[in-house]
Amino acid sequence: MKKIIKIAMYVAIIILTTSCIMSNEVLAQNVEKIEIENAKEHFVNGEYKQAVRIYEQLLENDPNNISLLKMKAIALSNSGDELNSLKDFYKIIQQDPNNVIALTGMGVNFGNLGEYKEASNYLESALKEDPDNKIIKNYKQIIDEINIKYRYTPTEKPVSTAVKNNGEVPIWVKNTVSWWGIEKITDDDFLSILEYLIKNDIIKIPKESAFENTKELKMLSWVKGNLNAWSQGEIPNSEFFKNMNWLIENKFIKSDKIIQKTQKELDYEEYLFNKYLRDIKNNISKEKRYIEYPNPSQDVIKKFLRDYVKWNFEQQVQMSSSEFPDPTYEIINDVYIIKYKVYINEQPVGLPLDHVSTLENTFKFWESKELETNNQKAKMIFETTKLKHEANVWITWVVRDMGEGVLGHAHLGKGVVEVALGDYTCDGSFQLYDVESVETIMTHEIGHSIGLQHTNDRANIMYPSYTPSYAYCLLN
Numbered sequence: 520m521k522k523i524i525k526i527a528m529y530v531a532i533i534i535l536t537t538s539c540i541m542s543n544e545v546l547a548q549n550v551e552k553i554e555i556e557n558a559k560e561h562f563v564n565g566e567y568k569q570a571v572r573i574y575e576q577l578l579e580n581d582p583n584n585i586s587l588l589k590m591k592a593i594a595l596s597n598s599g600d601e602l603n604s605l606k607d608f609y610k611i612i613q614q615d616p617n618n619v620i621a622l623t624g625m626g627v628n629f630g631n632l633g634e635y636k637e638a639s640n641y642l643e644s645a646l647k648e649d650p651d652n653k654i655i656k657n658y659k660q661i662i663d664e665i666n667i668k669y670r671y672t673p674t675e676k677p678v679s680t681a682v683k684n685n686g687e688v689p690i691w692v693k694n695t696v697s698w699w700g701i702e703k704i705t706d707d708d709f710l711s712i713l714e715y716l717i718k719n720d721i722i723k724i725p726k727e728s729a730f731e732n733t734k735e736l737k738m739l740s741w742v743k744g745n746l747n748a749w750s751q752g753e754i755p756n757s758e759f760f761k762n763m764n765w766l767i768e769n770k771f772i773k774s775d776k777i778i779q780k781t782q783k784e785l786d787y788e789e790y791l792f793n794k795y796l797r798d799i800k801n802n803i804s805k806e807k808r809y810i811e812y813p814n815p816s817q818d819v820i821k822k823f824l825r826d827y828v829k830w831n832f833e834q835q836v837q838m839s840s841s842e843f844p845d846p847t848y849e850i851i852n853d854v855y856i857i858k859y860k861v862y863i864n865e866q867p868v869g870l871p872l873d874h875v876s877t878l879e880n881t882f883k884f885w886e887s888k889e890l891e892t893n894n895q896k897a898k899m900i901f902e903t904t905k906l907k908h909e910a911n912v913w914i915t916w917v918v919r920d921m922g923e924g925v926l927g928h929a930h931l932g933k934g935v936v937e938v939a940l941g942d943y944t945c946d947g948s949f950q951l952y953d954v955e956s957v958e959t960i961m962t963h964e965i966g967h968s969i970g971l972q973h974t975n976d977r978a979n980i981m982y983p984s985y986t987p988s989y990a991y992c993l994l995n
């Protein structure tokens with residue numbers, strides 16, 4: 520099976536020197552475009568230092584450019600410089616607190632530093648923005664598992680005092696709330712009044728007053744009850760702010776006001792964040808903290824390279840498939856029942872995805888199909904064996920370079936099946952494919968093993984090309 524290779528299209532830029540109509544500004548934009556392409560090329564080749572240098576230069580003229588900051592932060596993270604990567608992701612979040620890649624990147628980096636609790640919080644925020652994102656889910660799952668496994672003391676976070684609020688709420692807001700309480704105004708009206716008040720700085724909501732556990736499922740009617748109690752003077756202003764923050768966090772009230780801070784406040788936040796990072800660094804060396812990385816891809820590739828021959832059937836692939844025994848068959852009610860004995864290679868420990876169990880889905884897939892051989896109906900049955908010499912098919916999961924964009928291959932009818940677990944093309948580092956992709960490649964290759972050729976039907980599993988998805992790559 521071949522991978523669809525995305526070929527980067529280089530925009531050819533024609534500079535009309537004869538008429539010299541190109542302004543400096545346009546020229547500068549084009550130079551920037553070329554530089555961004557250059558950086559990208561270094562990036563996908565795993566030359567992160569070169570890529571970072573280019574992004575740094577470009578950021579000098581445009582220090583808050585989110586897409587440049589994002590690329591630089593990912594390159595830094597991939598090169599193992601978590602602290603500087605965090606600083607760039609933090610700059611993005613200061614401008615755009617809901618940026619999914621930045622929230623995920625923060626999570627991954629904090630995980631790489633062994634601050635699993637903080638990592639999990641960021642990934643949870645990322646999932647709130649993008650609940651179906653498999654990559655974030657994969658990271659969160661691993662980090663939550665590690666967090667349970669190891670005892671560590673989370674580094675204390677400095678509390679920002681930059682955004683202090685006097686805690687005042689104009690008296691008449693209480694009237695508005697009580698009108699809402701007795702349904703004199705609708706939910707929508709109430710929420711848009713509040714939105715207006717926040718936007719125009721009539722009420723300032725301090726970000727730090729929030730409910731302890733915002734994960735609990737609560738409803739608008741619950742807030743209504745709380746605010747009603749507040750309007751009757753039964754609970755303090757701090758409770759009002761907590762409810763406001765809940766409304767904002769759960770998108771009942773749209774507010775970018777809260778994050779609109781002055782440069783001084785932003786600088787102060789950055790100062791505190793940098794202090795936090797320094798404290799983390801000190802704690803790591805003080806505690807001699809053992810860190811398990813939330814992306815297992817690098818660990819897997821190391822194990823593969825260490826025990827290359829064990830995981831790869833490279834020599835057997837060179838053998839002719841005729842050296843493998845033929846599958847046996849019997850004819851029952853005019854149907855060929857063809858029995859394949861399959862030898863399954865081990866997997867290296869540490870692989871987060873159990874591909875042996877997904878292989879059962881592949882077997883079931885082909886066993887449920889009605890095929891044809893010698894113009895007669897045929898059914899497949901798979902049976903695993905621990906004995907290589909009696910197996911008709913050998914299966915292994917590999918990392919080796921099987922050729923440009925090759926995801927897996929198999930002998931036709933019997934022989935060896937090799938399926939790729941990941942590759943280097945997403946972001947220049949080895950990245951594992953997600954479990955569905957590996958299963959799809961496996962099903963296709965086993966199709967060849969039982970004698971099927973490629974088809975032109977895109978919907979058919981035997982279509983020759985496929986684009987796999989990655990399990991952990993941030994650039995995906």
Ligand SMILES: [Zn+2]
Binds near residue numbers: 521963973983
């Ligand atoms: Zn194929």
